[in-house]
Amino acid sequence: xxxxxxxxISAQPGRTIRFRIKRCDGxxxxxxxxxxxxxxxxxxNVLSCLQQIxxxxxxxxxxxxxxxxxxxxxxxxxxxxxxxxxxxxxRQSCSCLVDxxxxxxxxxxxxxxxxxxxVVRDLWVDRSRMFHNLKRVKAWVPIDGTYNLGAxxxxxxxxxxxxxxxxxxxxxxxxxxxxxxxxxxxxxxxxDTSFVGAQVLGQAxxxxxxxxxxxxxxxxxDVLMGxxxxxxxGNSQNCVxxxxxxIPLTESIAALGRAVAVHSVKRWFTSK
Amino acid sequence: xxxxxxxxxxxxxxGLAATIRLAESGIGVDLFSMVPVKRSHSVCAQGxxxxxxEVARQQGYSEYEHFDETIYGGDFLADQPPVLEMAxxxxxxxxLLDRMGVPFNRTNEGxxxxxxxxxxxxxxxxxxxxxxxxxxxxxLDEQARRWEAEGRVAKYEFWEFxxxxxxDGRCVGIVAQDMRTMQIxxxxxxxxxxxxxxxxxxxxxxxxxxxxxxxxxxxCFQAGVWYxxxxxxxxxxxxxxxADKLRLMSxxxxxxxxxxxxxxxxxxxRRPKDIPEAERYYFLEERYPKYGNxxxxxxxxxxxxxxxxxxxxxxxxxxxxxxxxSHKDPEYLTRxxxxxxxxYEKFVGVDPRFxxxxxxxxxxxxxxxxxxxxxRGSYQPASPLPGHKSGSRAPIGAEIGQGMQPxxxxxxxxxxxxxxxxxxxxxxxxxxNRLGANALLSCIFDGLFxxxxxxxxxxxxVASKGQADQVPQGAYxxxxxxEEAKQKxxxxxxxxxxxxxxxxxxxxxxxLGTEMxxxxxxxxxxxxxxxxxxxxxxxxxxxxxARLSDSAAWTNQSFSYxxxxxxxxxxxxxxxxxxxxxxxxxxxxxxTDFPERDxxxxxxxxxxxxxxASAQVSVELVGVDAxxxxxxxxxxxxxxxxxxxxxxxxxxxxxx
Ligand SMILES: Cc1cc2nc3c(=O)[nH]c(=O)nc-3n(C[C@H](O)[C@H](O)[C@H](O)COP(=O)(O)OP(=O)(O)OC[C@H]3O[C@@H](n4cnc5c(N)ncnc54)[C@H](O)[C@@H]3O)c2cc1C
Ligand code: SF4
Ligand code: SF4
Ligand code: FES
Numbered sequence: 001x002x003x004x005x006x007x008x009i010s011a012q013p014g015r016t017i018r019f020r021i022k023r024c025d026g027x028x029x030x031x032x033x034x035x036x037x038x039x040x041x042x043x044x045n046v047l048s049c050l051q052q053i054x055x056x057x058x059x060x061x062x063x064x065x066x067x068x069x070x071x072x073x074x075x076x077x078x079x080x081x082x083x084x085x086x087x088x089x090x091r092q093s094c095s096c097l098v099d100x101x102x103x104x105x106x107x108x109x110x111x112x113x114x115x116x117x118x119v120v121r122d123l124w125v126d127r128s129r130m131f132h133n134l135k136r137v138k139a140w141v142p143i144d145g146t147y148n149l150g151a152x153x154x155x156x157x158x159x160x161x162x163x164x165x166x167x168x169x170x171x172x173x174x175x176x177x178x179x180x181x182x183x184x185x186x187x188x189x190x191x192d193t194s195f196v197g198a199q200v201l202g203q204a205x206x207x208x209x210x211x212x213x214x215x216x217x218x219x220x221x222d223v224l225m226g227x228x229x230x231x232x233x234g235n236s237q238n239c240v241x242x243x244x245x246x247i248p249l250t251e252s253i254a255a256l257g258r259a260v261a262v263h264s265v266k267r268w269f270t271s272k
Numbered sequence: 273x274x275x276x277x278x279x280x281x282x283x284x285x286x287g288l289a290a291t292i293r294l295a296e297s298g299i300g301v302d303l304f305s306m307v308p309v310k311r312s313h314s315v316c317a318q319g320x321x322x323x324x325x326e327v328a329r330q331q332g333y334s335e336y337e338h339f340d341e342t343i344y345g346g347d348f349l350a351d352q353p354p355v356l357e358m359a360x361x362x363x364x365x366x367x368l369l370d371r372m373g374v375p376f377n378r379t380n381e382g383x384x385x386x387x388x389x390x391x392x393x394x395x396x397x398x399x400x401x402x403x404x405x406x407x408x409x410x411x412l413d414e415q416a417r418r419w420e421a422e423g424r425v426a427k428y429e430f431w432e433f434x435x436x437x438x439x440d441g442r443c444v445g446i447v448a449q450d451m452r453t454m455q456i457x458x459x460x461x462x463x464x465x466x467x468x469x470x471x472x473x474x475x476x477x478x479x480x481x482x483x484x485x486x487x488x489x490x491x492c493f494q495a496g497v498w499y500x501x502x503x504x505x506x507x508x509x510x511x512x513x514x515a516d517k518l519r520l521m522s523x524x525x526x527x528x529x530x531x532x533x534x535x536x537x538x539x540x541x542r543r544p545k546d547i548p549e550a551e552r553y554y555f556l557e558e559r560y561p562k563y564g565n566x567x568x569x570x571x572x573x574x575x576x577x578x579x580x581x582x583x584x585x586x587x588x589x590x591x592x593x594x595x596x597x598s599h600k601d602p603e604y605l606t607r608x609x610x611x612x613x614x615x616y617e618k619f620v621g622v623d624p625r626f627x628x629x630x631x632x633x634x635x636x637x638x639x640x641x642x643x644x645x646x647x648r649g650s651y652q653p654a655s656p657l658p659g660h661k662s663g664s665r666a667p668i669g670a671e672i673g674q675g676m677q678p679x680x681x682x683x684x685x686x687x688x689x690x691x692x693x694x695x696x697x698x699x700x701x702x703x704x705n706r707l708g709a710n711a712l713l714s715c716i717f718d719g720l721f722x723x724x725x726x727x728x729x730x731x732x733x734v735a736s737k738g739q740a741d742q743v744p745q746g747a748y749x750x751x752x753x754x755e756e757a758k759q760k761x762x763x764x765x766x767x768x769x770x771x772x773x774x775x776x777x778x779x780x781x782x783x784l785g786t787e788m789x790x791x792x793x794x795x796x797x798x799x800x801x802x803x804x805x806x807x808x809x810x811x812x813x814x815x816x817x818a819r820l821s822d823s824a825a826w827t828n829q830s831f832s833y834x835x836x837x838x839x840x841x842x843x844x845x846x847x848x849x850x851x852x853x854x855x856x857x858x859x860x861x862x863x864t865d866f867p868e869r870d871x872x873x874x875x876x877x878x879x880x881x882x883x884x885a886s887a888q889v890s891v892e893l894v895g896v897d898a899x900x901x902x903x904x905x906x907x908x909x910x911x912x913x914x915x916x917x918x919x920x921x922x923x924x925x926x927x928x
Pocket of ligand 4: 071072074077081093095
C-alpha cells in the first residue's frame with residue numbers, strides 16, 4: 001500500500017509532441033529533415049507514432065508528404081529490426097515509450113537512421129554486413145546432418161547460462177553504432193577486411209564455447225587474427241554499455257583476445 | 273537436366289527447417305522472406321516446445337499420450353494420423369535442436385530441463401530461458417547460413433511473395449517483388465513450400481508480428497489453393513493492450529493471486545487505487561465462486577470479452593480490465609514473477625507491483641490455414657480406440673511411419689501439386705484449438721519430416737512430368753503482368769486528391785480489425801456474423817476505391833501494405849463464412865446460438881474455396897479422419913483429470 005513507491009509516469013494526456021525525422025529517399029540521395037506533430041495515444045511508443053504518421057503523412061507545417069519508411073517485426077524487442085537512432089542514441093524503437101521521452105506538450109523526439117549502415121530509405125538501413133560477418137566466423141555448429149543421432153552434449157547450468165546470454169543477440173547493431181572502431185563500409189568487397197565488431201565477436205565466442213562448435217574454433221581464430229579481427233578493438237567498452245540484451249561483450253572480446261594470442265603462437269610454430 | 277531447385281517462401285521455423293532438410297539432400301533452395309529470416313515472427317515464442325522425454329516416459333507418459341492430448345485439446349477436429357506422426361517424431365526434433373546448440377535450460381546433472389504446460393499432467397515442455405522461439409530459430413538460421421556459405425541456399429530477403437505460378441494444375445514457381453527496388457519478377461522452381469506463418473493482423477492488433485498479415489496465404493487461396501478451418505482462431509486471455517500490438521502477459525499472473533476486476537460504475541474516472549473495494553466488480557470471483565480468477569482459459573477469455581464488448585464496462589471505456597497484483601507483497605512478486613512483470617513495465621511504463629495491470633484477450637494463433645493432404649501410415653486399427661487414460665500403457669510404439677507414410681510426395685501438399693504448406697500456415701495439426709508449445713513443434717516437424725516429401729516429389733514426380741525449366745515462359749509472364757497491373761491500379765491513385773479516411777487503407781484495415789475482433793473471436797452468433805459479412809463487403813467496396821499517398825518507385829512500404837490490406841479482406845471473408853457455416857461450438861469457436869459441440873454434423877473440416885470468376889468465397893464441410901481414437905467430450909471443469917490440468921496450467925509460468 002505504499003503509494004509513494006509507484007513509479008508510474010505522469011505524461012500529459014492530450015498533448016501534442018513533435019517528431020523530427022531525418023529522411024532520405026534512397027541510396028545516393030541527399031538527407032533532409034522533416035517534422036511531424038503527433039498526439040500520442042495512451043501507451044504509445046515510437047513505432048506506433050510512426051504508424052500514425054504513415055496513415056496520414058502531413059508535416060508539422062501542414063505539407064502533404066510521403067509516409068516515413070522504417071523497419072519492424074516483432075514489436076517486442078526480440079527481433080532487432082526496428083533499431084534507429086533516437087535522440088542521438090541507437091535503440092529499438094518498438095520499446096521506446098513516448099511517455100518517457102516526451103511527457104509534455106511540445107516535447108520533441110529526434111529520429112535518425114543508424115549511421116554505420118547504408119540507408120535504404122528514411123529510417124530503414126541495410127544491415128546485411130552483420131549477417132555476412134556471421135559467415136566470416138562460421139557462426140554455427142557443424143552438425144553431421146539432420147537425421148536422428150541422439151541428443152547433443154550434456155552441459156552444466158553455468159555453461160548453459162553463459163551461452164544463453166550470448167545467444168540472445170538479435171543482430172540489432174546498437175553495439176556497432178556505438179563503436180568507434182566499426183566504420184561504415186558501403187563496398188561489400190571490403191567487408192572481409194574490415195573490423196567485425198562486437199556482435200560477431202560475441203557470436204564467435206558463443207560457438208567456441210560449444211563442444212561441437214569448438215571444432216571450428218581454429219578457423220574462427222584464423223579470421224580474428226587477421227585484418228579486421230579482434231586486435232582492431234580499441235577497448236573503449238561502448239558496445240557493452242548500449243547492448244539492449246546486456247550481453248557481456250567485453251568478456252567475449254577479452255576471451256577471444258587471449259585465444260587469438262595463443263593461437264597465433266601455435267600457428268607460428270606449425271606454419272614453419 | 274538443370275539442377276533441381278525448390279522455392280521456400282518464409283524463413284520462420286517451418287521454412288528454415290525445410291530449407292536445411294532440402295539443402296542437405298542436394299537440392300538447391302531459393303529462400304524468400306519479407307524480413308531477414310532471423311527476424312521472422314518465430315522469435316516471439318517464449319514458452320517452449322513439447323515432446324515426450326525420458327523422465328516423463330518413466331512416469332507413464334508416451335508419444336501416444338502426447339498425440340491423444342493434442343487431438344483432445346483440438347476438440348477432435350484434426351485429422352488424426354498426421355498428429356500421431358508428429359507426436360512420435362517430436363523427441364527426435366528436440367535431440368536435433370540440442371545438437372545444433374540450442375541452449376536448453378539444464379538440470380543439475382546437465383540434462384535438459386522440463387516444465388509443465390497446459391493440457392498435460394506430465395512435464396513435456398522443453399525451453400531455453402524465456403525466449404525459446406528465438407533460440408530455436410537462431411539455431412536453424414545458423415544451419416541455413418552454413419548451407420548458404422556452401423552455395424546450396426540462395427536467400428532472397430526483403431522479397432515479397434506475390435503469387436504462385438500454376439500451370440496444368442501444378443505449381444512451377446512464384447512471382448515476387450523486391451521490396452527495395454520494387455522489381456517484380458518470376459522465379460522457376462520444381463516445387464514451392466509456403467511457410468508464411470499466421471494471419472493475426474486480420475484482427476488489426478494481435479500478439480503477432482507486423483508481417484503476419486496472412487497475405488501470402490490469401491494470394492495462394494485466390495489462386496485456387498483451398499483453405500481449411502479458417503474460423504479456428506485462438507485467443508489468449510491476458511495480453512497487454514498497446515497502441516501498436518497486444519503483448520502476451522503470462523497466465524502465471526493469475527496463478528500467483530492476480531484478481532481480475534472492473535469498476536462497478538461505467539465511465540469511472542478515478543484511478544484504480546482510489547476506488548474502494550465495494551465499488552470494484554470482481555466479476556470472475558462473483559460469477560465463478562469456486563474457481564474465481566483461475567477459471568480455465570477459454571472461460572476467462574469469454575467473460576473478460578463479455579464485460580467489455582457486450583456490457584461496455586471496460587476500464588476507461590476501452591476494451592480492458594484490471595489484472596491486479598498490487599495487494600501482494602512486492603518482494604514476493606519480484607521473486608515469483610520478476611521476468612514477466614518486467615515486460616509489462618518495459619512496454620507500459622508502469623510497475624504492476626504497485627498499480628493494477630490493464631489486460632484484454634488478444635488474437636494469438638491461427639489453427640486454420642492452407643488445406644493440405646497426407647498419405648496414411650501403417651497404424652490402422654480396426655476401429656478407433658477409446659480415449660487414452662493418462663499415464664497408462666500406449667497401444668503402440670513410436671516408430672516412424674505409423675501416422676504418415678514417410679517421404680510420400682503428398683504429405684502436407686495442398687490441393688495443387690507441387691505446392692506445400694508448412695508451419696502455422698498449414699491447417700493440419702491443431703484442430704479447433706492449439707495446445708501451448710505445440711506450434712513450434714508442428715513447424716519444425718513439417719520442415720524436417722515433410723521436407724523429405726518435397727524431395728521425393730521433385731525427384732520422382734517432377735522427373736516424370738518435366739522440370740520447371742521446360743515450362744513455357746508465357747506461364748510466368750502472365751502472372752508478372754497480372755501483378756504489375758495490380759500495382760499500377762493502386763499506384764495510379766496517388767495524387768488523385770484527398771485521401772479521405774473512407775478510402776485510406778490504414779483506416780480500412782483498422783475498421784476491419786475492430787469488426788473482426790468484435791464479431792469473430794471469442795463469442796460469435798449467426799446474426800452478428802451476418803452483420804460482419806456485410807461489413808467486410810462494404811470494406812472491400814471501399815478498398816476498391818482506396819487511395820495511396822506515396823508514388824515512389826523505391827522501397828514503397830505503404831503500397832506493399834495497402835496491397836496486403838486487400839488480401840486480408842479475403843481472409844476475413846473466409847473466417848466469417850467458416851464461422852457462419854459451423855453451427856456448433858468447438859474449441860476456440862464458440863457460438864452463443866449453438867453452444868454445444870455437434871459431432872454428427874460438424875466433426876468436419878470447413879474447406880473454403882475461392883471462385884475467381886465471382887471473387888466469392890464458398891465453404892464446404894469435409895469429414896475428418898478420426899480412425900485412431902474415439903471422440904469424447906472435452907471437459908476441463910475439474911471432474912475429469914483434465915480439470916486439474918487446466919488449473920495447473922493457469923498457475924504454471926508462461927503458459928502460451
Ligand atoms: C507471442 C507469441 C508467443 C508464442 N509462444 C509459443 C510457444 O511458446 N510455443 C509454441 O509452440 N508456439 C508459440 N507461439 C506460436 C509460434 O510462435 C508460431 O506459430 C510459429 O513461430 C510460426 O512459425 P512459422 O515458421 O510458421 O512462421 P513465422 O515464424 O511467422 O515466419 C513466417 C515467414 O514467412 C515470411 N513471409 C510472410 N509473408 C511473406 C510474403 N508475402 N513473402 C515472403 N515472405 C513472407 C516471413 O518473412 C517469415 O520469414 C507463439 C506465438 C506468439 C505470437
Ligand atoms: S570495446 Fe571494442 S568492440 Fe566494443 S565499442 Fe569499444 S572498440 Fe568497439
Ligand atoms: S550484441 Fe547486443 S547490441 Fe550488438 S547486435 Fe547483438 S543484441 Fe544488438
Ligand atoms: S520490432 Fe522487433 S525489436 Fe522492435
